[in-house]
Amino acid sequence: MSTLSILGGGIAGLTAASSLAKAGHQVDLIDNNVRVGGRISSFSKNGFLFDKGPSWYWMPDVFERFFNEFGRTQSDFYDLKQLDPGFKIFYEGDNTLMVPSNREALYEVFEEIEKGSAAQLKLFLEDAEIKYNLSMSDLVYNPSLSWFEFVNKRTIEGVIKNKIFQSFDKHVRKYFKDDRLIQLMEFPVLFLGAKPSNIPSLYSLMNHAALNQGTFYPMGGMIKIAEAFEQIAREQGVQIHCGETVQSIDIKNGQVLEISTNHQNIAQMELWLGWTITTLSKTSLNKVGEITMRPIGTSERSLHHR
Numbered sequence: 001m002s003t004l005s006i007l008g009g010g011i012a013g014l015t016a017a018s019s020l021a022k023a024g025h026q027v028d029l030i031d032n033n034v035r036v037g038g039r040i041s042s043f044s045k046n047g048f049l050f051d052k053g054p055s056w057y058w059m060p061d062v063f064e065r066f067f068n069e070f071g072r073t074q075s076d077f078y079d080l081k082q083l084d085p086g087f088k089i090f091y092e093g094d095n096t097l098m099v100p101s102n103r104e105a106l107y108e109v110f111e112e113i114e115k116g117s118a119a120q121l122k123l124f125l126e127d128a129e130i131k132y133n134l135s136m137s138d139l140v141y142n143p144s145l146s147w148f149e150f151v152n153k154r155t156i157e158g159v160i161k162n163k164i165f166q167s168f169d170k171h172v173r174k175y176f177k178d179d180r181l182i183q184l185m186e187f188p189v190l191f192l193g194a195k196p197s198n199i200p201s202l203y204s205l206m207n208h209a210a211l212n213q214g215t216f217y218p219m220g221g222m223i224k225i226a227e228a229f230e231q232i233a234r235e236q237g238v239q240i241h242c243g244e245t246v247q248s249i250d251i252k253n254g255q256v257l258e259i260s261t262n263h264q265n266i267a268q269m270e271l272w273l274g275w276t277i278t279t280l281s282k283t284s285l286n287k288v289g290e291i292t293m294r295p296i297g298t299s300e301r302s303l304h305h306r
């Protein structure tokens with residue numbers, strides 16, 4: 001069993017902490033904020049609770065898979081309601097579009113805007129579901145340590161057959177002509193932080209999440225998600241340290257020996273960053289927030305943060 005620290009208590013950090021603790025490691029999770037959850041946060045005023053971070057709950061199967069890993073289910077933690085309409089689109093001017101959760105109602109909305117688009121939407125969503133299933137079964141859950149993980153007959157055939165590297169904007173325009181429908185179909189990929197022209201059509205899987213699976217909301221606010229992930233982490237034995245600022249990381253021969261916060265020193269065997277998965281050089285590590293890196297010894301090779 002090794003001693004690990006994870007810096008950052010968002011969903012990624014909590015997930016990593018729970019998984020590592022389940023595997024038998026001693027895990028400390030350190031977060032500068034007063035509570036874990038990362039971007040998921042809330043505040044109360046005049047008896048009302050307001051979400052400060054995410055407001056979309058898509059891909060409930062991904063959450064369920066995580067909970068199942070620990071013998072739990074989503075309903076153990078919060079009541080999840082599907083929204084109808086799922087969301088509302090605001091166009092330029094006063095034009096709006098309500099997106100119903102019912103598939104037949106959605107077909108009617110499309111057909112009213114562009115004749116023949118209901119049949120096109122059905123084809124588009126069938127293709128999106130195929131890409132979603134391909135991604136979930138063969139791509140997303142691989143550890144991505146080698147390209148050979150993705151080199152198998154089924155994955156290669158799926159990539160070629162479904163043209164997953166075609167740009168997303170061209171993919172959408174094969175099905176729809178009306179600008180309003182194009183904007184509606186392109187908007188989910190904006191969450192990826194890039195233009196549709198720079199996103200592969202593989203990400204129509206997000207249209208599957210939005211329009212096939214639907215938009216959901218946990219009763220009690222999005223903060224319920226963070227509370228659920230925190231509970232699982234604590235059940236696995238993770239030691240969570242909130243309100244602590246990492247001030248220095250002692251390194252010797254490329255090995256993290258100790259992490260010092262404004263409250264304590266924690267002996268280490270490995271260091272994980274909860275907000276990223278990368279290999280960072282000593283130079284870039286020196287620029288992580290206000291952390292001071294203190295190499296102790298002659299070897300100053302890059303550290304591998306997984």
